[in-house]
Amino acid sequence: MADREDTLRENRAAKLARIRANGLDPYPARFHRSYDTATATSLFEELEQNDPAHEKLQNVTLAGRITSIRDMGKAAFLDLQDASGVIQALLRQNNLKDGFDLLKDLDIGDHLGVRGDLIRTRTGQVTIDAMELTVTAKVMRPLPEKRHGLKDVETRYRQRYLDLIANQDEVMPVFVLRSKVVRGIRRFLDDRGFLEVDTPILVPVAAGAHAKPFVTHHNALDQQLYLRIATELYLKRLIIGGFDKVYEIGRVFRNEGIDQDHNPEFTLLESYEAYADYNDVMEMVEQMVSTIAVDVNGSTEVRIGGQVIDFAPPWQRVSLREELQKHSGIDLESFDDDALRQKAGEMGIDTKVLESRGRLVDKLLSTFVEPHLIQPTFVLDYPEDMSPLAKAKPGAPGYVERFEAFAFGMEIANSYSELNDPKVQRERFEDQAEIQRLYENEDVDRQDEDFLTAMEYGMPPTGGLGIGIDRLVMLLAGQPSIRDVLLFPQMRIQQGGSAEENSEE
RNA sequence: GGCCCGCUAGCUCAAUGGCAGAGCAACUGACUCUUAAUCAGUAGGUUCUCGGUUCGACCCCGAGGCGGGUCACCA
Numbered sequence: 001m002a003d004r005e006d007t008l009r010e011n012r013a014a015k016l017a018r019i020r021a022n023g024l025d026p027y028p029a030r031f032h033r034s035y036d037t038a039t040a041t042s043l044f045e046e047l048e049q050n051d052p053a054h055e056k057l058q059n060v061t062l063a064g065r066i067t068s069i070r071d072m073g074k075a076a077f078l079d080l081q082d083a084s085g086v087i088q089a090l091l092r093q094n095n096l097k098d099g100f101d102l103l104k105d106l107d108i109g110d111h112l113g114v115r116g117d118l119i120r121t122r123t124g125q126v127t128i129d130a131m132e133l134t135v136t137a138k139v140m141r142p143l144p145e146k147r148h149g150l151k152d153v154e155t156r157y158r159q160r161y162l163d164l165i166a167n168q169d170e171v172m173p174v175f176v177l178r179s180k181v182v183r184g185i186r187r188f189l190d191d192r193g194f195l196e197v198d199t200p201i202l203v204p205v206a207a208g209a210h211a212k213p214f215v216t217h218h219n220a221l222d223q224q225l226y227l228r229i230a231t232e233l234y235l236k237r238l239i240i241g242g243f244d245k246v247y248e249i250g251r252v253f254r255n256e257g258i259d260q261d262h263n264p265e266f267t268l269l270e271s272y273e274a275y276a277d278y279n280d281v282m283e284m285v286e287q288m289v290s291t292i293a294v295d296v297n298g299s300t301e302v303r304i305g306g307q308v309i310d311f312a313p314p315w316q317r318v319s320l321r322e323e324l325q326k327h328s329g330i331d332l333e334s335f336d337d338d339a340l341r342q343k344a345g346e347m348g349i350d351t352k353v354l355e356s357r358g359r360l361v362d363k364l365l366s367t368f369v370e371p372h373l374i375q376p377t378f379v380l381d382y383p384e385d386m387s388p389l390a391k392a393k394p395g396a397p398g399y400v401e402r403f404e405a406f407a408f409g410m411e412i413a414n415s416y417s418e419l420n421d422p423k424v425q426r427e428r429f430e431d432q433a434e435i436q437r438l439y440e441n442e443d444v445d446r447q448d449e450d451f452l453t454a455m456e457y458g459m460p461p462t463g464g465l466g467i468g469i470d471r472l473v474m475l476l477a478g479q480p481s482i483r484d485v486l487l488f489p490q491m492r493i494q495q496g497g498s499a500e501e502n503s504e505e
Numbered sequence: 506g507g508c509c510c511g512c513u514a515g516c517u518c519a520a521u522g523g524c525a526g527a528g529c530a531a532c533u534g535a536c537u538c539u540u541a542a543u544c545a546g547u548a549g550g551u552u553c554u555c556g557g558u559u560c561g562a563c564c565c566c567g568a569g570g571c572g573g574g575u576c577a578c579c580a
Contacts (some may be wrong), residue, residue, distance in 0.1 A: 007532085077542085092537060259579085
């Protein structure tokens with residue numbers, strides 16, 4: 001017994017067979033179009049204005065996907081959608097003669113090429129009056145409904161192409177904006193003399209951040225490798241090698257949870273500039289982000305989740321210690337590790353899992369401070385034990401020259417004056433290992449011997465930066481979920497019919 | 506991982522524990538300026554899965570799957 005979807009596909013298969021029987025190729029290798037639909041429309045309107053007597057744009061070919069059919073027997077109106085927009089086509093038996101018979105074998109979703117003259121209908125719509133039709137690709141499955149679009153978020157993410165077809169006006173602009181953001185970052189950095197580089201994704205040590213890596217294996221080397229969690233240590237090797245300004249925009253991978261602002265793989269910008277410090281980087285970040293905001297939105301202001309955020313520089317600068325005291329009443333200097341843990345517990349922080357001071361401070365920060373950081377804000381000067389790659393802040397023992405930038409309560413940038421003393425760097429790695437030993441559930445930065453060797457050859461004073469591109473795009477596109485700025489967000493594999501047992505843990 | 510919510514026709518959504526429905530899409534027919542085309546008719550269901558309660562389950566209960574939210578984890 002044929003179920004419904006099968007019937008729909010059988011109908012289309014029958015039409016496909018008829019098209020072939022009529023000697024037409026439903027999947028031709030090529031089709032030339034004179035313009036996309038938007039260009040055709042604007043050209044026509046231009047001609048119309050200049051010479052109202054001859055307002056025809058004649059004998060053009062256009063192409064697109066059929067999104068609507070309004071059939072009136074011996075004439076029909078179709079909507080053809082392409083990336084630039086939609087144009088209406090008028091099919092008339094008078095003009096098409098025998099070619100008109102193709103209409104009964106067309107479905108919503110088919111790709112159709114049309115040769116004809118552009119006209120304006122009685123109702124004033126620019127329309128191609130068809131003289132010849134060419135099926136350029138036949139659809140075999142029904143498209144989502146036009147009136148309500150495709151709503152089911154799971155289908156939208158798993159079959160993004162359907163989302164793009166059905167919700168083109170809402171979805172496409174987000175990804176166009178994303179592309180502009182990346183282009184804008186490249187232009188901004190290139191203009192300042194930065195060199196874009198590519199460093200390894202498959203690495204022997206997953207260092208440069210606190211995160212669980214994905215593990216993989218190289219057969220020929222018979223060696224365990226990891227997918228990188230950051231680009232930091234390789235980029236610093238390049239600064240040591242003599243490049244003054246380098247950056248990489250690349251995918252990094254962290255084997256962690258998935259939520260509104262975390263995807264297992266995400267796009268990270270990291271830049272390193274010799275003879276800069278975190279103050280210089282701060283200025284660069286506000287310039288870069290505000291410039292790009294204007295590039296993509298025409299304004300330094302963006303609207304997201306009912307808030308208006310203004311990226312115009314200068315951004316507010318606050319110290320971590322003062323800001324934490326302001327919002328939680330805790331002065332870090334008045335608490336040793338145990339006292340801080342107790343205090344945090346009293347204030348509702350989950351301290352069941354034994355955690356390092358750095359982790360605790362991080363939790364306090366995200367619980368009490370981050371939600372208040374709606375407008376772009378730099379939070380300065382972090383405790384040393386949560387920043388093993390950052391340089392100590394002179395005159396402030398236990399603190400490093402580090403900032404994070406926040407907006408909409410979300411971290412968007414992380415930067416430090418880079419630690420360049422190889423001996424201190426080694427000690428910091430060892431401290432991390434000790435933290436790992438004491439607090440076994442904790443992810444720490446891993447020691448990279450090759451990097452330490454490089455550091456012993458001397459790295460100039462350097463300002464480093466990391467920006468999560470996906471989160472920046474979320475802000476600039478007004479999208480509160482990272483899944484809506486990723487074309488293909490990570491999803492669990494759908495299980496087939498078989499009850500395959502994949503029990504774990 | 507905990508908790509909450511969702512899953513019904515291709516799509517968008519209905520349905521007191523009592524025959525599972527509508528709109529769009531599809532199919533047949535009419536219609537040469539429509540645009541949510543219109544008009545007449547037809548067909549289409551593993552109600553996510555498995556089990557239970559019940560005379561009777563889309564609905565109640567249990568287990569599981571997938572998704573969303575939230576907390577935890579995590580930048």
